[in-house]
Amino acid sequence: MKVTLMGSAAAEAVPALWCDCDVCRQARRNGGKDIRMRTSYLIDRDTMVDFGPDAFSQTLRYGVDWTQLRRIVFTHAHEDHLNPVEFMWREPSYSRVTSRVKIIGSPRVLARLERETGHTCNELQLDPVPVGPGDRLDDGDLSLLCLKANHEDNSGQALNFVLSRGGKNLLIANDTGWWDEEVWQQIASCRLDAAIIDATMGVATKYLDWRNGHMGARTTTAFRDKLLQLGAITPATPVCANHFSHNGEALHHRLEDFFAPHRIMVGYDGMTLTL
Numbered sequence: 184m185k186v187t188l189m190g191s192a193a194a195e196a197v198p199a200l201w202c203d204c205d206v207c208r209q210a211r212r213n214g215g216k217d218i219r220m221r222t223s224y225l226i227d228r229d230t231m232v233d234f235g236p237d238a239f240s241q242t243l244r245y246g247v248d249w250t251q252l253r254r255i256v257f258t259h260a261h262e263d264h265l266n267p268v269e270f271m272w273r274e275p276s277y278s279r280v281t282s283r284v285k286i287i288g289s290p291r292v293l294a295r296l297e298r299e300t301g302h303t304c305n306e307l308q309l310d311p312v313p314v315g316p317g318d319r320l321d322d323g324d325l326s327l328l329c330l331k332a333n334h335e336d337n338s339g340q341a342l343n344f345v346l347s348r349g350g351k352n353l354l355i356a357n358d359t360g361w362w363d364e365e366v367w368q369q370i371a372s373c374r375l376d377a378a379i380i381d382a383t384m385g386v387a388t389k390y391l392d393w394r395n396g397h398m399g400a401r402t403t404t405a406f407r408d409k410l411l412q413l414g415a416i417t418p419a420t421p422v423c424a425n426h427f428s429h430n431g432e433a434l435h436h437r438l439e440d441f442f443a444p445h446r447i448m449v450g451y452d453g454m455t456l457t458l
């Protein structure tokens with residue numbers, strides 16, 4: 184399984200489109216890894232995790248052919264992860280659509296997609312697959328374990344995932360704070376080959392220990408330590424922090440200064456992990 188980080192930012196992107204803070208100013212000057220599009224992932228060539236406002240530029244950059252996409256897995260319905268407008272162009276008067284795409288997500292994701300496109304999934308040749316916390320789904324050679332994220336008021340509408348393919352297991356845990364106890368129990372039975380963990384609040388001193396809804400860098404590290412303690416990962420398992428906000432002082436070198444001593448990689452746009 185090959186995973187590409189197509190984006191590594193939280194909702195406002197980095198530099199945030201309208202922001203004149205020091206981080207955004209420096210990011211504009213530095214370019215490179217300090218430029219972050221909204222977080223989403225490409226799994227091999229047939230699966231995306233989230234489909235936000237940067238999806239078109241991201242797929243151009245990484246050479247994704249949308250006609251080959253088989254499924255899009257949604258973590259949740261927030262604007263930086265779900266941009267319904269691009270799905271409108273699947274309607275027959277706009278495009279000659281020859282293959283259906285599965286939309287896997289919580290009921291809130293599916294409802295928002297239909298409400299904002301003004302079409303049912305079927306009219307858009309999409310196959311909706313509603314999932315919730317604790318669900319397991321087999322779809323072809325890809326399996327999914329859905330975990331309850333501590334996000335969207337811990338409502339169960341936001342999900343983290345263990346994606347499995349070819350005997351390898353990947354944890355995607357962004358847009359979450361510290362998990363509920365039942366989720367830790369679920370992950371304890373998993374053997375992960377890589378883990379991607381939320382670090383939205385970054386290294387800003389006042390946010391280091393943030394743990395509700397999102398995580399600051401010190402909580403991200405504690406989250407990794409808990410995965411170790413439960414035996415879900417080993418000290419050799421690749422672990423990557425991702426989903427950074429400019430409000431967390433998310434310049435790449437500053438994040439690396441914090442995370443490198445903890446042996447946690449810092450996500451950036453275009454980073455790949457091969458499991």
Ligand SMILES: [Zn+2]
Pocket residue numbers: 193194222261263264358426
């Ligand atoms: Zn987000």
Ligand SMILES: [Zn+2]
Pocket residue numbers: 198199202203204205206207208429430
């Ligand atoms: Zn800013």
Ligand SMILES: [Zn+2]
Pocket residue numbers: 259261334358
């Ligand atoms: Zn969110």
